[in-house]
Amino acid sequence: MADDTTDNRNIIQRIVAIKQAVGPVKKQERNSQQGWNFRGVDAVVNAVEDHMSENGVVIYPSKTVTQKTTMTTNKGSQVNVSLVTVDYTFTDGTSSIVAQVSAESFDSGDKATTKAMSVAYRIVLLQTLTLPTDDRDPDHDIYDAQPQQRPAPATQEQIASLAEWAQTDRDALNISMMRVIGRLASPNDISSKEATLLLLDLKSEQPEG
Numbered sequence: 001m002a003d004d005t006t007d008n009r010n011i012i013q014r015i016v017a018i019k020q021a022v023g024p025v026k027k028q029e030r031n032s033q034q035g036w037n038f039r040g041v042d043a044v045v046n047a048v049e050d051h052m053s054e055n056g057v058v059i060y061p062s063k064t065v066t067q068k069t070t071m072t073t074n075k076g077s078q079v080n081v082s083l084v085t086v087d088y089t090f091t092d093g094t095s096s097i098v099a100q101v102s103a104e105s106f107d108s109g110d111k112a113t114t115k116a117m118s119v120a121y122r123i124v125l126l127q128t129l130t131l132p133t134d135d136r137d138p139d140h141d142i143y144d145a146q147p148q149q150r151p152a153p154a155t156q157e158q159i160a161s162l163a164e165w166a167q168t169d170r171d172a173l174n175i176s177m178m179r180v181i182g183r184l185a186s187p188n189d190i191s192s193k194e195a196t197l198l199l200l201d202l203k204s205e206q207p208e209g
Contacts, residue, residue: 007056011095014055019129021051027133039133041122048125056092059124063087066113071106081105082112088124099128151191158195162187165202176201 009017025047027039052059067083085102101123105115125131154162165173166187177184180201181194190198 009092011057011090011092011097014057014092015090015097015129017055018048018051018057019131021054022047022129022131024132025126039122039126041118044122044125044131047131048129057090058092059088059090061086061117062089062098064117066116068112077108079106079108080110080112082107082116084113084116084120086117086120086124088121088128090128099124101127151193154187154190154192154195158192158199159187161199162190162195172202173198 025039025044063086065085069081070078071081072078081104083102083104085100087098087100090097090099101120103116103120103123105112105119107115162173174184176198180197181190187195
């Protein structure tokens with residue numbers, strides 16, 4: 001880096017230099033519950049910090065708006081929710097830019113806002129410096145999906161037979177539907193295979209004459 005007395009780059013030029021020096025930041029951390037990879041706060045900050053210093057750039061939160069609430073989880077416990085909107089100022093001492101980001105976090109204790117601020121800091125670094133992940137581009141793969149075959153609908157003969165059952169013994173038909181296909185449906189809305197199974201089931205329940 002040139003001596004400060006001769007370095008006339010503005011903040012945008014410095015940010016571009018930082019971006020080029022950092023390069024990709026891989027998704028090396030994994031969410032154990034949902035099973036997806038992500039770039040943690042520490043990984044991003046560690047990748048960026050030295051290059052920020054070398055290029056004379058400082059970043060600080062110049063404005064923060066926080067919204068807090070609570071929610072109940074599926075297990076019935078209460079958690080605190082914090083939504084922050086932060087204006088981050090990037091400056092080299094003579095010129096500056098401001099980037100605004102939002103982040104949300106949940107915590108059962110008093111750390112919801114602290115976590116949200118950490119997420120916001122990671123986001124602003126990733127988005128302002130547009131840091132790539134070095135992951136395989138999703139557009140690289142092409143999947144030729146075959147259209148899903150719909151089952152053949154019930155025939156007119158089957159529909160007529162089921163309609164007759166509906167008129168003579170609706171309860172028996174409903175019970176058979178729940179037993180055989182797991183739902184109540186109109187004869188017009190079932191497949192030929194389902195109709196066959198229903199009619200066989202209904203006939204098997206008939207008392208022998």
